[in-house]
Amino acid sequence: MTASTTRVRFAPSPTGGLHLGGVRTALFNYLFAKKNNGTFILRIEDTDQGRFVPGAEQYILDCLEWCGISPDEGPHKEGAYGPYRQSERKSSYKKYAEQLINQGHAYYAFDTPEELEKMREAFRTESNPSPQYDSKVRLGMNNSLSLSKEKVNELLEQGTPHVVRINMPASTEITLHDMIRGEIVFNTDQVDDKVLLKADGMPTYHLAVVVDDHEMKITQAFRGEEWLPSAPVHVLLWDYLGWKNQMPEWAHLPLILKPDGQGKLSKRDGDRLGFPVFAMDWQDPKSNELTKGFKEMGFLPEAFVNMLAMLGWNDGTGEEIFSLEQLIERFSIDRIHKGGAKFDFEKAKWFNQEWIKRSETTRLLPLVQEILVKNNIHASEEALTDIIPMVKERCQLLNDFVQQVAYFFHDPVEIDLASVQPKWDEKKHAFFEGWKTTLNHLEAWDAAAIENTFKEAAGIAQIKPGELQLPLRIMLVGAKFGPTVFDIAFRIGKEATTRRIGHCLTLLAQ
RNA sequence: GGCCCGUUGGUCAAUCGGUUAAGACGCCUCCCUUUCACGGAGGAAUGAGGGGUUCGAUUCCCCUACGGGCUACCA
Known part of the structure; x- marks a missing residue:
């Protein structure tokens, strides 16, 4: 078998619990990689210092491991394309940002947050509630396009805080091919001069995703649909950096929506509606707030993964229960849906029950x-x-x-006597007293023998066995559930059976 | 507001121009079981609206409506 060149990545930010949608993105990456005998990579996108949460990276790894979809390469398992944390790849981003500046595709911008806000306020109108930093305004701002070369050098030498922005061309059509949605055309006038390198020297997602996907030789890029609007920036960057022919194939996954109302499913919805949204329990290190996960709520990873795979994909046969191996075998991108799906916790539980049964x-x-x-x-x-x-x-x-x-x-603590009392009488009391004694003398303790003596005794007492079964169940179990009573009696043994009957008889006599 | 994506029962969804429009979850009825569940048999419930194209549209095109996403020195 020739080694596949297929390389895909799951690239979460270590900012908190791992959301359902994140796990599904990871799963689709994993399925695609395994289907194509390729490599599944974990890349940690920790470029936002402010939102970084210690422990989140290990937690993500734990979740993936629980799901059975551990990455082949990542910060935990260095491959040939590390490091796998973006915070450790700063020099690379800087190099390419400078290359883009030299090529005229990017520029330094010295505007302070206050100045940016001033610009937005100045241009904000009824018909344009969110003005962009783009070709229409950039010459009026403080940047290396509007300022003289001398001034720019001076500012740079003084260490003036600055960012690097992409120089979006005006009125240019960018076509993107998406494996799920087909051709999508964008006009560059709609997208602003996105920041590529932040003032703290960290790249933004836009620069980092392109540089890293290139350096890690990613062949297919799966991500959530929320990235579609900024995709033209990424396409342009692949082009400007001279890598256009190595650009991965894109696949923008549909969103997982709230069960009620509308919008993306969020942690809050889970809290509100009483179901988990994270794969595993997540305890926020700052607030100590604990958020329930599917694992701790009693889900089998097989069921969790199965359920997630069916949220936005199916194999067309109508079958719904698949193991990870079967999913790998049947997975195909062209059967991924375009529309978002509302999450249904009832159905999720059904998947789990099916898996428990099986x-x-x-x-x-x-x-x-x-x-x-x-x-x-x-x-x-x-x-x-x-x-x-x-x-x-x-x-x-x-x-x-x-x-x-x-x-x-354990003998039941809560006993649902209310279910037997209405039809309880001396006759039944006598029956159980008698049968208890019979049981004590029963030599062969097995379910069939217990049932036989029960029916015999019922016959003698002239009570329908059915009328006696519910009281017996309540005595042994405490409530109306569980397998056949005689199997339970057999399993708990003679001593416990007679003890529980005796105890209830006492209670009922009061 | 602009741009982009989407739209088959309450929910997940099959259908790739011709079907009585599958199946699953949930719900209801019945059977099994004098428990609960499993299992079995049924039932109610769907193509957003309007134009085209076509002999024929759920399916292709356009418009409208609706839903979603984005519009940050967050990802």
Whole structure:
């Protein structure tokens, strides 16, 4: 097999929790890379000093690992194209910014924030609420295009704070080919002279993405649809830097939208509607605020990834449950949707339930055991190997196992007596007293034997077994759920069974 | 405001000019089960509007409406 040259990257900013949409972008990158026997790269876009959050990078890596889509190259796993943090690549951006200036495609700008605001205010009108720094105004600003060469050198020598801006050509059409959307035409008059290099020496996204995609030999660039409006800047930069024929193919992914209302799904929506938006728990180091993640909410990574893949893509067959391997096999860019999709937490839970149902006990066991321990239920592997298959189809989330498994290990604390009291009478009381004694003398303790004695006793007492099953369930489980009562009785043993019956009989007699 | 992207049931969506317009989630009814769930059988529910093109438009084109994104020395 010849090594593929396919190289794709996921390039998040380490500014906080990893959002659903981010994971999906990473996933599509991963699927495309693996499908083409290529390389999946993680690049950390930490050029914004102000928004940088310590720990976020490791957290992103942890999330990707949990999802099973760990990058082949990245800050954690240096390849031949590092460093993989943009903050460590400053010299490269500076070099290219200078090249662009020398070519006349960029210029120094010395305008202070106040001056910029003044310009915007001056040009702001009803019909133009957000004036741009562009060909129409740049000669009236303080920059190396409007100022004399001497003045510019003087300002530079004095160390005057400045940025480097791209010199957008006037009235030029830029055509971009997007793998999902086809040809898109932009007019350069619509886009401003974007800042390329900030006053602190850091590049903006616009410069960094082009330089890094080039230096890292990226062949396909997936990113969110929100980047479409600035894509012409990137295309122009690829051209100006002389790399046009190496420009990656673009794919702008549709957005994941709020379930209700409209707009991009945000962390706030999750808080508001009660579902996670981040892959894993995220604790903000400054505020200590903890935001729930899908993992901790009880999602299986298989289900999380499956659900995400189906949000904006499908294989056309109508099948919905796919493993990561199957997704790799079936993934294709031309089946990615153009329109954004509203996130539906109910459907997400359905995916998880499907995966829990389909998962082997050996897969579930360690995860369930961990959750049980957190809830003070210490269950042996042997016991859980028996119990998990009995209850897994009743669990949408892994955390549901707590409720479904607890009564196998502890006598129920809350007992729903209200469900039996209305139809409770002396006859039934006598039945259970008698049957309890029968159980004590039962030699073979197995589900079938327990059920037989139950039916026999019911026959003698002339009560329909069905009328007695619900009370028995309440006695053993405490509520109306769980597998067949006789299986439960068998599993918890003779001692616990008779004890629970006795306890309830006492309660009911009061 | 401008530019760009989008628009099939409540939601996710199939359809690549001709179908009774799939399927899934959710909802409802019934069966199984005198628990809950699983499973099974049904049901309600969809092409934003208007023009074209065509023998024929959900499908191609245009306009309108609506939704979204961008319009920062944030990504």
